[in-house]
Amino acid sequence: MIREAFATLPAMNPALGLAAMTVMIAGKTGAKTLRSQRLLELECARVDVAAPPLGLTARLLAASHAAGQFAWGPLGFGVRTVGLKASGMPLAAIARVHVAERVAEAVGIVAVALVALAAAGHVVAAAVVAVLAGAFLVLRGKPFAIASGWAFVSSLADLAVLALASRAMHVDAGVVPLVLGFLAINAATCLPITPGGLGVQEAAITLAFATAGIAAPQALACALAYRCAHLVPLALVGVPALISTSLAARKVAA
Numbered sequence: 001m002i003r004e005a006f007a008t009l010p011a012m013n014p015a016l017g018l019a020a021m022t023v024m025i026a027g028k029t030g031a032k033t034l035r036s037q038r039l040l041e042l043e044c045a046r047v048d049v050a051a052p053p054l055g056l057t058a059r060l061l062a063a064s065h066a067a068g069q070f071a072w073g074p075l076g077f078g079v080r081t082v083g084l085k086a087s088g089m090p091l092a093a094i095a096r097v098h099v100a101e102r103v104a105e106a107v108g109i110v111a112v113a114l115v116a117l118a119a120a121g122h123v124v125a126a127a128v129v130a131v132l133a134g135a136f137l138v139l140r141g142k143p144f145a146i147a148s149g150w151a152f153v154s155s156l157a158d159l160a161v162l163a164l165a166s167r168a169m170h171v172d173a174g175v176v177p178l179v180l181g182f183l184a185i186n187a188a189t190c191l192p193i194t195p196g197g198l199g200v201q202e203a204a205i206t207l208a209f210a211t212a213g214i215a216a217p218q219a220l221a222c223a224l225a226y227r228c229a230h231l232v233p234l235a236l237v238g239v240p241a242l243i244s245t246s247l248a249a250r251k252v253a254a
Contacts, residue, residue, distance in 0.1 A: 008169060008221040009228075016168035020161050020229035025237060027157030029065060033058045035150035039100045040084075042143040043093045052087045060084065063245040066238025069230055073192035083245045086252040104144065108151030109186050112159060116179040158182060162205070165225035173222065174212050181208035201227065 037057045044051035052060075060083040068076035077098060084094045111132065118126035159182045166173045173181070184204035189197040202223040209219035 008217070009224060011170070012225055012228075013168045013170070016164050017225065017229070020164035020168060020225070021233045023157055023164060024161045024229050025233035028154050028161060029061060029233075030058075031150045031154035031157055033061050035104055035147045035154065036061060036097070036101060038143045038147040038150070039097050039104070040089075043097050043100070044089065047090060047093045049088050049090070049093070052084065052089070056083070056087060059241045060245060062234070062238040063242040065230075066234045066242045069196045069234050069238070072195045073189070073197070079242065079245060082249045086249050100144065100147070104147045104151040105154075107148040108153075108155040109183070111148075111152045112155045113179065113183055116175070120176070155182070158185075161229050162222075162226050165229050166209075166222040169218070169221045169225050171209075171214060171218050171222050173209055173214060177209050177212040177214070180211060181205045184208040 033054070037051075037054050040057060041051045060080045063083065064076035064080045066076075067079045068074075080098075081091070081094050084097075085091060114128055114132070118128075159178060162181055162185075163173070163178050166178070181204065184207065185197075185201055188200045188204035193200055202220060205223035205226060206216055206219040209222065210216070214222075
């Protein structure tokens with residue numbers, strides 16, 4: 001099955017594959033950058049230090065994602081911690097930002113699931129979405145509400161990456177399997193079991209797509225395309241960011 005899935009990769013639609021990569025780096029990572037920036041500004045104001053500029057936040061996030069994808073998830077946190085500490089943030093403040101980011105990200109993921117359930121006609125989910133939307137409107141000027149909003153946008157972008165990657169492999173998964181795949185990815189990779197979630201992420205997508213009757217080789221091909229949509233942009237953008245972050249940290253340490 002694995003050999004068969006890899007054999008289908010050359011048949012990927014190049015335009016849709018490129019679209020998936022673009023949405024990943026510009027949509028998913030861009031929204032995460034804006035999410036992190038709001039939380040960094042909030043925390044830096046609290047401890048009375050200068051917040052890092054948006055460009056530095058973007059570079060550190062790209063470097064973090066590259067480290068997590070090509071090596072191991074927790075290494076990404078270490079990369080950002082070193083970079084933010086070199087910019088003058090205290091370790092305790094950095095740790096609080098990391099926690100706040102995870103909470104905001106969880107809010108975004110849950111919001112996507114609730115919206116999907118509401119769209120499918122679940123009355124309770126629709127009511128919860130309405131309440132959350134009202135709360136967001138009331139708190140929309142608050143930094144954490146803004147960060148959660150960007151986390152929601154990032155989650156939607158991630159869902160779009162999975163959809164585009166699947167279509168690039170000539171598979172029309174359907175909305176429900178795509179949402180299940182998105183949720184399965186986040187559930188399966190919340191604990192860093194393998195480097196870059198290798199194998200775990202692919203299994204999650206394959207099992208989720210099986211609910212739509214998609215054969216395992218085709219589902220695995222979609223999972224591999226989804227991974228390529230992350231690895232290629234991160235190799236082009238994230239790895240140089242990782243190298244420059246490492247060089248900057250060494251210069252500060254010296």
